[in-house]
Every structure is written in C-alpha cells, then in structure tokens.
Amino acid sequence: MQLVQVRDKQFEPYLSEAVILQKVKGLAAQLNKDYEGKKPLLIAILNGSFIFAADLFKHMTIEAEISFIKLASYKGTRSSGHVITAIGLDTEVTNRHVIVIEDIIDTGKTLTAFLPQLYNQQPASLKIAVLLHKPEATVYPIAIDYCCFTIPDKFVVGYGLDYDGFGRNLPAIYQLHEEG
Numbered sequence: 001m002q003l004v005q006v007r008d009k010q011f012e013p014y015l016s017e018a019v020i021l022q023k024v025k026g027l028a029a030q031l032n033k034d035y036e037g038k039k040p041l042l043i044a045i046l047n048g049s050f051i052f053a054a055d056l057f058k059h060m061t062i063e064a065e066i067s068f069i070k071l072a073s074y075k076g077t078r079s080s081g082h083v084i085t086a087i088g089l090d091t092e093v094t095n096r097h098v099i100v101i102e103d104i105i106d107t108g109k110t111l112t113a114f115l116p117q118l119y120n121q122q123p124a125s126l127k128i129a130v131l132l133h134k135p136e137a138t139v140y141p142i143a144i145d146y147c148c149f150t151i152p153d154k155f156v157v158g159y160g161l162d163y164d165g166f167g168r169n170l171p172a173i174y175q176l177h178e179e180g
C-alpha cells in the first residue's frame with residue numbers, strides 16, 4: 001500500500017481519482033436532468049469544496065451559476081465548534097433554485113449553522129449536494145439530497161480536503177492510516 005505523508009500523519013489510498021470523477025460526472029448528469037430550465041445557483045462552501053465544485057460544474061451542461069462562500073469550523077482533525085461566515089454571498093438567493101455544494105458532512109455542524117441563513121433569504125428551492133458523508137459521525141442530521149460517497153468515520157484528505165492546511169492538492173482521497 002502506497003502511504004502518503006501529510007504533515008505529521010500518514011494516509012492510505014481510499015478513493016481513486018477515476019472513481020471520484022465517475023461519481024461526480026454521474027451527479028452532474030443527474031443535476032442536468034433535475035434542474036433543466038431552472039437556472040440553478042450552486043453555492044460552494046470554501047475551502048474544501050473547490051475541486052469538487054469545479055469538476056461538478058464543468059460537467060453541467062444546463063444554464064447554471066456558481067458562487068462561493070467561506071465558513072470555518074475545523075482545526076486539525078477535530079471540530080473547534082465555531083462556524084464563522086468569512087466571505088458573504090454576492091449573488092441574490094431569493095427565488096433561486098439553490099444547490100449547496102459541500103465536500104464533506106461530518107458532524108453536520110457546519111451546514112446546520114449555515115442553512116438557516118440561506119432559508120431566510122427565501123430561495124425557490126434549496127438542496128444539498130455532497131461528495132462525502134460520514135453518517136456515523138453526524139450529530140446534527142442534515143437532509144442530504146445528493147451524495148456521491150457514504151464513508152466510515154475516518155479522517156480523509158485530498159481532492160480539496162486538507163489536514164492542517166495541507167493535502168488539498170492530492171488528486172485522490174486518502175484515509176488516516178492507523179497502525180497496528
């Protein structure tokens with residue numbers, strides 16, 4: 001097994017680039033069908049979702065817009081419990097068909113804090129699309145409309161996801177390697 005080192009930890013291969021891309025293309029095809037004629041607004045949550053959002057959006061062929069918002073809730077491998085909006089939305093959400101794009105739902109804390117802010121702006125519809133979901137770790141349940149992969153409760157890096165700021169540029173997804 002080819003382990004990769006990110007900062008002080010080792011990670012093992014989990015989802016290959018090809019497997020991820022196949023799922024992301026499948027999701028794009030589904031969204032093309034579900035949102036035909038609706039001119040959806042994708043709202044991608046930075047930083048982690050930037051690669052997922054780019055790959056997904058590239059494969060959407062319908063008329064659609066994308067905007068980015070930055071929140072922060074994690075330090076290292078544990079949640080710090082604070083969710084802060086650092087970059088606001090610059091696109092009007094009211095009466096739009098909104099799709100929130102997240103790289104991962106872990107505890108669910110981030111989206112639980114952020115979604116009411118979007119609902120307040122009265123979108124025509126609001127759906128959630130995530131690359132990864134850890135159901136065993138979720139303490140704040142979120143109704144997920146589109147999910148590429150359900151994964152175990154293990155810390156992952158790559159394809160936009162970081163460990164302590166690094167590893168986002170790994171093209172595949174890796175799981176924390178536990179020795180023993």
Ligand SMILES: O=P(O)(O)OC[C@H]1O[C@H](OP(=O)(O)OP(=O)(O)O)[C@H](O)[C@@H]1O
Nearest residue numbers: 046047048073074105106107108109110
């Ligand atoms: O469901 P939760 O337990 O709230 O975890 C999910 C959130 O954690 C990660 O963001 P992070 O705060 O690490 O910021 P980043 O996207 O900039 O890496 C990820 O991108 C999600 O937004």
Ligand SMILES: Nc1nc2[nH]cnc2c(=O)[nH]1
Nearest residue numbers: 106154155156157161162
């Ligand atoms: N990189 C990374 N960020 C997260 N944020 C919440 N869970 C995770 C995870 O497993 N990996």
